[in-house]
Amino acid sequence: MERRELGKTGEKVPVIGIGGWNIGNTRSREEWDKQVASLVRAVELGCNFVDTAEIYGDGKSERLVSEVLKGQRDKIFLATKVSPNHLQYEDVLAACERSLERLGTKFIDLYQIHWPNPGVPIGETMKAMERLVKEGKVRYIGVSNFGVGEMEGAQESLSKSELASNQVEYSLASRLIEDEILPFCEREKLTVIAYSPLARGRIANTIPQTVLSKYQMSPAQLMLNWVTYRESVVAIPKAAKLEHAEENAHSLDRRLSTDDYGLLSKLHA
Numbered sequence: 270m271e272r273r274e275l276g277k278t279g280e281k282v283p284v285i286g287i288g289g290w291n292i293g294n295t296r297s298r299e300e301w302d303k304q305v306a307s308l309v310r311a312v313e314l315g316c317n318f319v320d321t322a323e324i325y326g327d328g329k330s331e332r333l334v335s336e337v338l339k340g341q342r343d344k345i346f347l348a349t350k351v352s353p354n355h356l357q358y359e360d361v362l363a364a365c366e367r368s369l370e371r372l373g374t375k376f377i378d379l380y381q382i383h384w385p386n387p388g389v390p391i392g393e394t395m396k397a398m399e400r401l402v403k404e405g406k407v408r409y410i411g412v413s414n415f416g417v418g419e420m421e422g423a424q425e426s427l428s429k430s431e432l433a434s435n436q437v438e439y440s441l442a443s444r445l446i447e448d449e450i451l452p453f454c455e456r457e458k459l460t461v462i463a464y465s466p467l468a469r470g471r472i473a474n475t476i477p478q479t480v481l482s483k484y485q486m487s488p489a490q491l492m493l494n495w496v497t498y499r500e501s502v503v504a505i506p507k508a509a510k511l512e513h514a515e516e517n518a519h520s521l522d523r524r525l526s527t528d529d530y531g532l533l534s535k536l537h538a
């Protein structure tokens with residue numbers, strides 16, 4: 270699996286990771302085990318960047334991820350998120366403790382602010398984030414769903430750390446970030462973590478057969494190949510099904526040519 274530097278951290282993460290939304294939220298033990306197996310397989314295949322959030326399934330996603338981490342914490346780059354209603358200083362610290370407990374780990378690799386909250390000064394949140402870094406509970410700080418002004422504010426509020434990433438929606442079907450957010454991240458060397466890179470399962474049915482045959486790839490694989498074409502982007506598709514996890518892990522086996530990247534971009538402009 271190809272890897273790319275996360276922001277300016279020097280840390281390399283896989284270009285295709287794993288999304289954790291809507292996993293763990295099941296009453297069936299069989300379904301739970303299948304989801305764990307799918308994530309474990311994805312990690313085995315090199316997609317060892319696992320993204321979750323305290324809000325997903327009210328903590329159940331983090332609990333499921335804790336099973337994936339068992340015996341292989343050192344192999345996984347673990348990202349989670351603090352919710353926008355927990356951005357006051359003490360709340361950030363408490364939310365992080367709860368996530369660490371649910372995840373069964375002593376540290377989070379990337380701790381992200383899930384959504385901005387204009388009601389809480391960003392400086393207050395970042396002060397807590399930097400304390401968590403100092404205490405070794407968090408390695409890198411990221412944001413999610415931040416616009417350009419909000420990213421600038423976040424960067425300016427950090428005194429000892431660099432902002433590493435912004436997690437935003439990006440796919441062939443959703444290209445809003447190309448106007449301002451993506452160029453800003455490229456200029457500032459922040460990684461764009463593309464969420465919903467498979468358009469939440471609405472897989473593109475417009476990719477020409479000639480392109481599918483040329484690369485011998487599925488439409489989902491080409492969507493992931495397309496979304497990670499730019500050096501600044503990594504993607505976190507969610508795959509509860511083992512066959513999806515395996516398919517996604519092979520989506521970069523052949524890279525789209527510049528011409529075909531352009532063709533797919535034009536078709537979905």
Ligand SMILES: NC(=O)c1ccc[n+]([C@@H]2O[C@H](COP(=O)([O-])OP(=O)(O)OC[C@H]3O[C@@H](n4cnc5c(N)ncnc54)[C@H](OP(=O)(O)O)[C@@H]3O)[C@@H](O)[C@H]2O)c1
Pocket residue numbers: 287288289290291320321383413414436437463464465466467468469470471472489490505506507508509510511512513514516517
């Ligand atoms: N920061 C945020 O505000 C935010 C918002 C949304 C999402 N996210 C993150 O981004 C992750 C991914 O986004 P998402 O879950 O919204 O959507 P997504 O990854 O675009 O799509 C997931 C859907 O695609 C299906 N799928 C996966 N691989 C496939 C394949 N090879 N062929 C056909 N279908 C396939 C999955 O099915 P199965 O699961 O059944 O395999 C699932 O239904 C989330 O899990 C979460 O970690 C973050």
